[in-house]
Amino acid sequence: MVGDNVYYLALSWAAVQAGTPSQAGLVMAVSAVPRALLMLGGGVVADRFGPRRVVIGSDAVRCAAVLAVAAVLFAAGPGLWPLVVLAVVFGIVDAVFMPAVGALPARVTSRDQLARVQGMRGLAIRFANVVGAPLGGLGVALGGAAGAFGLAGLLIAVSVPLLVSVRMRDLTTDAGAEGDAGVPGASGAASSSGASDAIGASGATGVLGAPDPDQGSTVVQEAVPPGSPWRDLRDGLRYIRRHRVLAPLLVAIALGELGFVGPLNVGLTLLADQRGWGASGMGAVLAGFGAGAGIAGLLLTVRGRLPHAARVAAAAILCGSVAIGALAFVPSLPAAVGVALLVGLLAGLSGALCGALLQTQTEPAYLGRVSSVAGTVSLGLVPLSMPVSAAAIGWCGTGPVFVTSAAVCGLGGVVVLCSGALRRAQLPG
Template sequence: MTTTAPVIPGRAAAERPAHRDGNVLRWLAAYTSSMVGDSVYYLALSWAAVQAGTPAQAGLVMTASAVPRALLMLGGGVIADRFGPRRVVIGSDVVRCAAVLAVAVLLFATDPGLWPLAALAVVFGTVDAVFLPAVGALPARVTSHGQLARVQGMRGLGIRFASVVGGPLGGLGVALGGAAAAFGLAALLIAVSVPLLLSVRMRELPSDDKAADAGGTAWHELVAGLRYIRRHRVLAPLMVAITLGDLGFVGPLNVGLVLLADERGWGAVGMGWVLAGFGVGAGAASLLLTVRGRLPYAGHTAAYAVLGGSVAIGALAQAPGVAVAAGTALLVGLLAGLSGALCAALLQTQSDPAYLGRVTAVASLASLGLAPLSMPLSAAAIGAWGTGPVFAVSAMVCGLGGVVALCVPGLRRAELPR
């Protein structure tokens, strides 16, 4: 079976729209199945942890993935670039599937307590440190640069589908067979991605896209990747903009929203409508990129979307009722989804493919390692000063990302390939 395809300039097939490319659709199906499996896994893990221990112990189990993921993420980017993203993603899914299935069997046979759940969380976090950079590097190897914006839109639709479907599927698994059944379902969904990925053809790297540091030690490759980002006129400010945007976004839209709904007396139903508004907006942004394939003035558009989204985040805390809050959240989702997809597409198209695993690792570390730290800080700050001031400060931090994008000429003028 042929698993690589050379890049042949000028061929019409190379510019086939991604949503009509069977190779891209197989990748999307594999990615979506894996993401739905992740959603089911996290629900099963939280349910099993709550049943086996105290709420505090369950919280520790749920956060056990974060430490190895943050510590090992940069090394995961080196591995993705050295061994190839497809091979790393397949290996990661095999390990994740085996670990989840082992815990499912253990839960079915006995009542092991919290320790196997904590061990599973640590294994999952460790594998995620390799999996996430490889997943980010994979789209550039399955389609042409001109289709990467559309692929990011398709990826966003896959994420939205997983978030909508994963929860009910996990709940159904728990209802029918307890946590063991839900873990088994998660393992099955992750396993489905493996044969799909095996059928995906990879584009070979042109000789001028191969990293000059190939063949060195892992540390040398990591340092070379960080140096490559620091010296890049677009990637360096883009990393700053992504980090600021995530730091200002994650706290209010996670912990802050729960506390806002409680403060205003909206209840769980009201919070659900606000979350639904955000999901609809983010899905609309992904659909727009999927249909259009490319937006002109990508740097400008991403910057103004970040600025507009930051204003909407601040306004969310001032919403007088659920309906206005849901509409504001829809605007936040639309602008955040648009800026996030454009930043991801710029990251993909501006990076040399041989460095893309390390570039993705740095971006993922900012989003999944640093940004979650804002959640406990946001909760403590809201407890001290209320939702309005904290949402306003978060909006300003997020807006700084847009300011960076507008002030740095290389990023402001960045365009997506045609």
């Protein structure tokens, strides 16, 4: 994550140096298209070949691509085409990398520790955001864009042997997972196309073996994956659609993202400009948000589990939506920082709990595809809300847009509370 932060700073700096502002914007946006279009296919890849193998391979490709462009810029100087190629490659690889990362936690720890893993991941994200930008700036100051890309490549290179050192635990299916009504094979028996179609998250097709007397559950054994990727994708989407917990949970996540991204990205910039807070004031508000999210991550890391997880998540979403709406009406910068800290705390808590529920409620065979659907919502559909938010603020002002966004975000909490199976969902303890 630190390497990614340095990479994006180096990419934006190199693009500005090599072209016009509009060309720089195009370079920064070009990786989003293949990532959004290929993310669902990336989930199929993660389920068919195993998240560990896919994460290691895609991370190695990212490292090689960044170091190659660093070498090109060092030898030939600034140029837009190497940056465009790098951005496209990064977007394609991210489409595979991200679903595999989403499927990995269930293979490295037990289900009762997944909430703690989500909290630790939140802490890692906040740490990377704080450390990455200064490191990227130092790389640019000392070695220009080539130096910053080289630094990003070296940081990513360090992560590869760390990933290789990670050991997978045996993949098991836990009978009694909630939300399996109406889904043939949701409890591990078979997929809708028969037992041979349950794609194992270890990398190959999951063929159910005999119960393991030591673990009291059924071990998913590996075999050669049959069928086409297209059929695997259809099976994954059908699994989500029929799942009593995952379907409403993904809807709630999508609504929360749609209501959250616009105000916190575009809206906050315009609000700071209108109030005369300036760039430093906007930075202080963002720091408040980051601190709140970090506190939420630390809470889950220490606690490991909260009772009534879905209801707590719904309450956090609803309270967080009120705080988002209030952000447009606070009279002073210190008050805005305090509200932003509350938003970050509640959003971080609800996000981590929803992520943990997504992990624990999904059969291991489908984790890559479920993660890819969640990633498609966040990285493919949600960015569309940013230009809409900007246009709406120009038309009717910040207050109505923040309130509308808060209402959309709050609908996510309503969805959780209105779905009986999701509302009763618990994290294993």
